[in-house]
Amino acid sequence: MSPGVTPVITLLTDYGLEDGFVAACHGVIAGIAPEARIIDVGHLVPAGDVRRGAAILAQTIPYLPRGVHIAVVDPSVGSSTRRAVAIEAGGRVFVGPDNGVLSWAVHAVGGATAAYELTNEDVWLKPVSRTFHGRDIFCPVAAHVVAGREVAGLGTAIPPRELVTLPEPTxxxxxxxxxxxxxxxxxxxxxxxxxxxxxxxxxxxxxxxxxxxxxxxxxxxxxxxxxxxxxxxxxxxxxxxxxxxxxxxxxxxxxxxxxxxxxxxxxxxxxxxx
Structure with missing residues (x-):
């Protein structure tokens, strides 16, 4: 785990509150890292609205502990066109799809110092659903980091400049x-x-x-x-x-x-x- 990262996991999604999606994510984290404290940033991001998710996370991140921050607004889940990533920035770790939803928050804490494509399947929940990477990839990865896994062991290093970045608001x-x-x-x-x-x-x-x-x-x-x-x-x-x-x-x-x-x-x- 990155120096200074606390055993806190924050979770931002567009899953809503009417189904069991958020509870499943909490359960996966608790099963791997029972000592982790989970802060729900919100789960009512309009479905697939990556910019709204990015804005919420960026405006909230100054008030959150230096933990692991998951954001899952992922309209391209399961496709070959987007990567799953972990990003080190500002003494924090950001986990989610590489579609820009993390980009404004990463910028707000000083920019990425390292990034990894999540290719180490040993830290995933099996079997992996094609449509629920929040439960099966992102939450297990975050929990393993809190439990002591080094971020560099999560997958393949990628240059931070290659991360998808949303255009800054005009x-x-x-x-x-x-x-x-x-x-x-x-x-x-x-x-x-x-x-x-x-x-x-x-x-x-x-x-x-x-x-x-x-x-x-x-x-x-x-x-x-x-x-x-x-x-x-x-x-x-x-x-x-x-x-x-x-x-x-x-x-x-x-x-x-x-x-x-x-x-x-x-x-x-x-x-x-x-």
Missing amino acids: SRLRDGACEGEVLSVDRHGNVQLSITAADLGFLGVRDGDTLAVWLGRRQLAVPYRDTFAAVPPGDLVAFTDSAGLVAVAVNAGDAAQRLGLPPGAHVRLSPART
């Missing part, structure tokens, strides 16, 4: 405005943008101001406040969320539905003209 300052995209939409319909509070601060925007929000050809005037509860129920509001990013919400409502803003949609913010 955000830029241009012509007195911030341009970005919808990074994610949470279960409340709050719309998280790739634009930071620092970006707005550069434009001179402060709490209490009003933003011009451009959605294609539509323009809205939205108050910028410290929380969504600062406006009456049913009203739109922009605020800085817990990740330091600008979010648009409806107090007691669903901003994504009202505005028709899916992940990836382009948004432009500027100080409203008085």
Whole structure:
């Protein structure tokens, strides 16, 4: 196990909570490393939404112990087009499919120092299902690492530069405005943008101001406040969320539905003209 890695395994998936998939993963880990503490980051990532999984893990990783972090959002599970990998980064170990779901979190802790394709079948659960690598490959591998297995013994070393990396969310300052995209939409319909509070601060925007929000050809005037509860129920509001990013919400409502803003949609913010 990497120096400094604690006996903690975190688990992020799109498995949902209605079936036994998450319980099976917990059971496999407990059978190999009963001393490991498991932290469920979440299991309600929209099915196959790799970017959403990557964003959740990257925004959560600063608050997690230096353990082994599993992320399984894996629409290409069982195919020959994607690898199963373990990545060492920032004193942590990341385990999952090489489809980019780990990439933003790896970058957030300083970048990969080593990477391995998971080819050592001795640490897999047998038989291996073609569609449940979380149970049969990723969780056993993570448990063996916590139990003392060296990461280098998990498989074949690969150059970190060959890992699949998701494109960074777009955000830029241009012509007195911030341009970005919808990074994610949470279960409340709050719309998280790739634009930071620092970006707005550069434009001179402060709490209490009003933003011009451009959605294609539509323009809205939205108050910028410290929380969504600062406006009456049913009203739109922009605020800085817990990740330091600008979010648009409806107090007691669903901003994504009202505005028709899916992940990836382009948004432009500027100080409203008085």
